[in-house]
Every structure is written in structure tokens, then in C-alpha cells.
Amino acid sequence: MTDVDDPILLLRASLAAGERVALATVVHTRGHCPREVGAKMLVWRDGRTAGSIGGGCGENRIRLAALTALDEGRPTLEQVDLLDDPSLPDGAVCGGVMEVLIEPFGC
Template sequence: MEQALFRYICECQDCGGKAALVTIVETHGSTPRKAGSAMLILPDGRAFGTIGGGCGEAEVRRQALTALDENRPRLYTVQMLNDVAADEGMVCGGTMEVFIQII
């Protein structure tokens, strides 16, 4: 995880804010990032860090905002399989398991 991301997490917690920490825990096939990549999503939708960008990251951001609303962590699978990837303009063809943690 990048040092800048740790700084944002600390700032968020120091201000009493809530955020979703999204971490890739496992990948299969071709994915833009690998396990350990992380990003922080704030309730207003701002994001710090990346798990690869594009449609997959946008999908995870929506899931993170839902997790924040429900105040419940979740494990989520991002499917970037060849047929889905081609339809969405993705260049990858694998899957990513991400853990969305409320901090």
C-alpha cells in the first residue's frame, strides 16, 4: 500500500470520518493490479489510490459506497472475463477479489 494512502487514512480517522478501504486480496488471470493494491473511498465518492481504473474500479467504488451506507464490510468479485471485458472496453480478462473494509 502506498505511503500517501496511509496518510489519507490517518487524516480521515483523525477527523472522525468514515471511509471504505478497498484492498485486492486475490486475482485470477489478467488484471490491472495484483493483490495488495488498495484505494480509499470517502462517503462523498472521492477516491485516493487505485485498484486499476476503468469500469472495474467504478463498479468497486459503487460497492464501497453501498458498504459505507450499510456500515458493513464485504468481499466482492470483479469479473473481467473476456466476453464481459470486450463489451465494457476492458483490456483484461481475469477476476479480482476485493475486500471492502469500513474504517
């Protein structure tokens, strides 16, 4: 990841520009998950993202939850169950559960 893609640096720049953004951080995992604890994704009000918490349907669900957190102006803890993710091909290594903290900023 380059500095240009670093969610924390982009968070600081976005806040300095007066933008509303949400930071999603993987805070707990069980089983096989695509990303480790500490992985981050930044979500802007227009739906753009930077960084990744793993991709697929789980990441899209977190993007949508981040937009809701921005609308409501409060943090949330979301659980992503990757055990039955239909976007995963047969033989995929995922099969765990991630907990993701979503924190809105600039609200």
C-alpha cells in the same frame, strides 16, 4: 505513489478528522488483472477516491460497493470479473477476476 496519495496514510488522516471512509484491497486475482494483490483504494462518503485497484468499470463498481459498505457499516467481499469489461479496448491485457475486500471505517 507519493505519501500524499498513499491510501493508508490518507485513511489515518481521515479517521483523525472524523471522516467515514472505506478501504478497498485486492485480496485475490485469477488471470490477467490490472493490479496485484495488495493494491488499495480509499473511498470517501462523497465518492472521492485515492489509490487504485485498476481503473475502468471494475474500479467504479468497487467505488459504488464501498459507498454501500459505508451506508451499511459492514465489510464486504466483492468479485470483479474483467473477462467481459466493455470499457477495455480491443487487445487489452485484462481478462481475469479480482476479489476485493471492502472495509468501512468511522461508521
